[in-house]
Amino acid sequence: MPDFSGNRVLMAEDNQLNQILAENILTNVGLEVEIANDGTEAVEKMISAPAGYYDIILMDIQMPTMDGYEATRQIRALEDKEKANIPIVAVTANAFEEDRQLALDAGMSGHLAKPYDVPAIMKTLKELLS
DSSP: OOOOTTOEEEEEOOOHHHHHHHHHHHHTTTOEEEEESSHHHHHHHHHHSOTTSOSEEEEESSOSSSOHHHHHHHHHTOSSHHHHTSOEEEEESOOSHHHHHHHHHTTOSEEEESSOOHHHHHHHHHHHHO
């Protein structure tokens, strides 16, 4: 397993069980994990954090209040370009090619399917955090 110590991930996920599962996977490879319970909270955390505080965002797509697509669009529109250009990865049960394309069209940097595929997560993290 790779070592991502020193990196911080913002995980936008509304399902508590998925939060626990993903947090366990991510902390086991050294990541510091902060959780946002929906897209609105993820955007608020990005706005209030200093640039560079988070290294990557794992963004669920289907969340209450604000979905992952809209949260990504709002983050990409931030005036601070360092914050706006953070890697954002869609994490969703919608695993078809058109779902991947919707994520990319919304400004996301990648797409991971649920249930969690640990090798795919590690590959994506390695690509985007290197």
